[in-house]
Amino acid sequence: MNYLWEVLLGARKQGIAEDGIRFTMAKEYSAYMEVSNQFLNQKEMEEGQVVEVNPYYRFYDIFKELYQPEMKEYTRLRDSLTNLVFHQLAENDVLSGMTREEYYKKLLYRDLMEGAYGMEARTAVGMLDRDEREIVLSGLLRQYQTGSSLDIFKDMMEALVPRNIVYHSNENFYEIFVYVGGKKDRKTEIKINFLLQMFIELPYCVDLYYEHHFGILGVEETMRIDEITLC
Incomplete structure (x- = not known):
């Protein structure tokens, strides 16, 4: 309910x-x-x-x-x-009767589960619990209403993937770095790939880093020996 x-x-x-x-x-x-x-x-x-x-x-x-x-x-x-x-x-x-937002969410969920967005998206949505599903559907509605936004992607990542940081490159506007502070596993990978598919549009390019953060000059916490991912 x-x-x-x-x-x-x-x-x-x-x-x-x-x-x-x-x-x-x-x-x-x-x-x-x-x-x-x-x-x-x-x-x-x-x-x-x-x-x-x-x-x-x-x-x-x-x-x-x-x-x-x-x-x-x-x-x-x-x-x-x-x-x-x-x-x-x-x-x-x-x-x-049913609220308009709930009606749209049910239509979106039906399309996702019927494979309208591809089988990978269907698999990802099937793995979400009720709270996570509501978050994703709300995010998709926001995106349809306001247009694609990196802020929406960040919100979805924060809500669905623990211990992550999303960086926007200062050198290349279309380059995004995503750090996930945990080991790579199948469920997390499927979630992130789904969010990338649904909320990141071309021509953005996304680089993913798991467990070890990439080094950032001037940020001491990211420049520790044996704890840096080179990029």
Whole structure:
């Protein structure tokens, strides 16, 4: 369950009263997902369940003034108001149908899994977990809306590949260096190749470095003997 409307429909399907679900501001949440479930693949609801929601995913204008860091008073009132507003927003979602963004994501996911972007892309998407898939689909939508961007590629790398650094060459505008601070393995390689395919356009050229960083003059941490990759 990624969205408010999915939570509400799931509760109705299980015969759980809507007032038996309590929505609250998420303590920790992904920037790419609306509902923060305790378990990634959770599908079943429980009576009295508390559902944590990232209000800034779709409803920033509504909640931007309600949870300012300096606001310490009236916490119970704000919690009750948050629950009430989320219930109304979820009801609005159900009445209006699937959100346009979710609809586009489902179309993109279907195309990827049907091989429209090639079998390598299909294999890569099949290896992603739910959070990673949502991140990729959100990134693709951003790219379709704003055009190809190196910043989007950097965001995708940061979200999907641990301990990486993306460098843009000062000497050649179309040259990119990617350092991954871990050993090369099949899953990581497939992920990176997929991101390169989907988010890096011609005529950019990308050089990949695993485990050992390439040396950068003036940066002592990258100039250690036996820990440098020559390029």
